[in-house]
């Protein structure tokens with residue numbers, strides 16, 4: 001287990017599992033998951049509502065492939081090495097795009113969000129969980145202060161991103177939002193603001 005995974009384990013048990021359970025079953029139709037990692041969201045998909053599920057990551061991990069083996073209905077699931085800043089899909093083909101704890105380490109956030117918007121159908125929905133710069137002032141200072149060291153220890157992960165701002169700048173409208181873990185985490189769903 002690396003430094004980041006060790007740190008996140010407590011949050012996974014205390015709150016992330018609950019948020020995954022609440023949000024991931026919203027995914028329906030043709031679904032794209034970005035940065036699937038080891039497949040933490042896999043068991044929460046309602047596969048009856050899903051036509052195809054593209055599980056992607058910049059590098060598909062063996063642990064994801066292993067976790068997939070135990071799943072029923074896997075004929076509708078495909079894995080693919082994909083970087084969010086350059087999605088190898090045509091415009092407007094996905095009903096749902098899912099990403100959880102991914103944009104903290106994407107180098108060009110705006111480019112990634114624009115790609116998500118491009119491949120999402122006009123009536124499609126994005127489902128997300130991210131960690132962001134907390135609202136509490138002392139914590140905000142602390143997160144900004146430790147970010148350079150954290151980024152090195154945690155594989156390029158940033159503690160001080162304002163994901164909602166970046167998302168809204170690229171013309172997404174937040175439909176549902178929950179802040180948790182003393183506002184370190186956000187989870188929610190969003191749609192295109194203009195179609």
Ligand SMILES: C[S@@+](CC[C@H](N)C(=O)[O-])C[C@H]1O[C@@H](n2cnc3c(N)ncnc32)[C@H](O)[C@@H]1O
Nearest residue numbers: 035036037040057058083084100101102105106
């Ligand atoms: C912290 S892990 C989260 C994994 C999983 N989504 C979860 O909720 O546990 C971040 C994942 O995002 C992937 N990732 C980071 N940057 C990416 C990018 N530019 N494009 C696609 N995947 C990326 C990493 O490879 C990693 O698997």
